[in-house]
Amino acid sequence: xxxxxxxxxxxxxxxxxxxxxxxxxxxxxxxxxxxxxxxxxxxxxxxxxxxxxxxxxxxxxxxxxxxxxxxxxxxxxxxxxxxxxxxxxxxxxxxxxxxxxxxxxx
Amino acid sequence: xxxxxxxxxxxxxxxxxxxxxxxxxxxxxxxxxxxxxxxxxxxxxxxxxxxxxxxxxxxxxxxxxxxxxxxxxxxxxxxxxxxxxxxxxxxxxxxxxxxxxxxxxxxxxxxxxxxxxxxxxxxxxxxxxxxxxxxxxxxxxxxxxxxxxxx
Numbered sequence: 154x155x156x157x158x159x160x161x162x163x164x165x166x167x168x169x170x171x172x173x174x175x176x177x178x179x180x181x182x183x184x185x186x187x188x189x190x191x192x193x194x195x196x197x198x199x200x201x202x203x204x205x206x207x208x209x210x211x212x213x214x215x216x217x218x219x220x221x222x223x224x225x226x227x228x229x230x231x232x233x234x235x236x237x238x239x240x241x242x243x244x245x246x247x248x249x250x251x252x253x254x255x256x257x258x259x
Numbered sequence: 260x261x262x263x264x265x266x267x268x269x270x271x272x273x274x275x276x277x278x279x280x281x282x283x284x285x286x287x288x289x290x291x292x293x294x295x296x297x298x299x300x301x302x303x304x305x306x307x308x309x310x311x312x313x314x315x316x317x318x319x320x321x322x323x324x325x326x327x328x329x330x331x332x333x334x335x336x337x338x339x340x341x342x343x344x345x346x347x348x349x350x351x352x353x354x355x356x357x358x359x360x361x362x363x364x365x366x367x368x369x370x371x372x373x374x375x376x377x378x379x380x381x382x383x384x385x386x387x388x389x390x391x392x393x394x395x396x397x398x399x400x401x402x403x404x405x406x407x408x409x410x
Contacts, residue, residue, distance in 0.1 A: 170364035183373070185350045211362040219346060219354040219373050221322045221404075227369040231362055 157252050159240060164257045165232035173204065174227040175240050177250060183218035199224055199244035207236030216244075232258045285375070286352040291345050294352040295383065298343050302391050304383060309342075309394035311382040320374040320404035329366035329384040329392065333359075339366035341385040348378040373404035 156178040165171050177199070184196025196218065204212040212228045230238070237253045286294075295304075312326040331339045338361045344354040357368050366384065374380075377399045384392045 181373075183350065206362065209362075211360065213358040214368075214370075215356045217351055217353040217355060219349050219351065221371040221373050225369075225371050227367075228357070228359075229363050229365040229367055231364040233362075 159254050161254050169232045170229050171232050176225045178223050181222040197245045199242050201243050203241045205239040288347050291347050291352040299391050304391040304393045308392040309382050309384045311394040311396045313396045317400045319402050320400040323372050323374050325372050326369040327382045331366045335361045338387045339384050343383045345381045348376040374400045375403050
């Protein structure tokens, strides 16, 4: 079970600029911190976040360990047509989460 | 009986040893400049058009809200292609790179970052015409991220 919070409007007027906010639970372990045994905890971060609107990529972000735990990203998009907004997070240790929200434009 | 110079040398050496790993695990303004150069190449960076919003005084370096907004019409002919953010003193100078386009309507992004120390943050925007605009902000961090042990 992955925990994702997505905040996007369900409806929009054509051409309206809408804000899309996404938060995902993830430790974003930097790979620079020693653990209780004194050894460095291996890096485990989300490296990439991509957003699509009806299948076409509209936004992408490459992350470094300097992104805080439970990465939060907010960006804007022009509401062109009804469809789904797809969000995808990929990262270390084969991390992959995909979520979709529907938006009606008109 | 150890003579004072020996003891002094030992202490200096010990002090140096404890400092070495720390300095090795920190990016520097030079490292940030190198990371910026990798993105910008031979292009020139001008100040302006970019607004970087960060709290000037941060109590918890583990979660620092950051907003970058760039003045741009965001049309197919004239838009912001990418926004990059760098820092001076975290272990790595790179924070994130975002790719945008006319589909975004507004070149505004927000996220939360970690800061290991009080330092300067730089945001650079790359436009569709190949120009680079930047803004920077100085942040004071009272509780640093990354360096405490996990307990």
